[in-house]
Amino acid sequence: MTLSCRKTSLKESAAQWNLDALVDTPEGDILPCFVSIVSSYCTVQASNTSEGEALLGAVAEALGTPPSSPPQIVKGGSCDGGDDEDAEFPFSGSMVSATWDFPRERKGEVLAAVRRLFGLDRGE
Secondary structure, three states, X not given: OOOOEEEEEXXXXXXXXXXXXXXXXXOOOEEEEEEEXXXXXXXXXXXXXXXXXXHHHHXXXXXXXXXXXXXXXXXXOEEOOOOHHHOXXXXXOOEEEEEEEOOHHHXXXXXXXXXXXXXXXXXX
């Protein structure tokens, strides 16, 4: 499965890999999503909606394992469309967050699975 993203912003460093994405939903809506991968865990946040829960399910499927603990609700948060490209998408509300723990030696595998899920490995 590959998610369709309208916009992604990727930041990579030696210590951390971060993705901010606006994911298209089957209903035609846009879902904000944030992914962070460090040496031994991956955290994913999406809007606290059924679509957000489904996105966490897609990550679990891509990684081949459920989250290490049940998803948690994170209060607040906003994407106010501060720049012109995001202006069409004001979002505020709670997010649902899940974390997947993994052994350090699996980091490359986890990163590759997330890149495929969000369509970031095309043409690379």
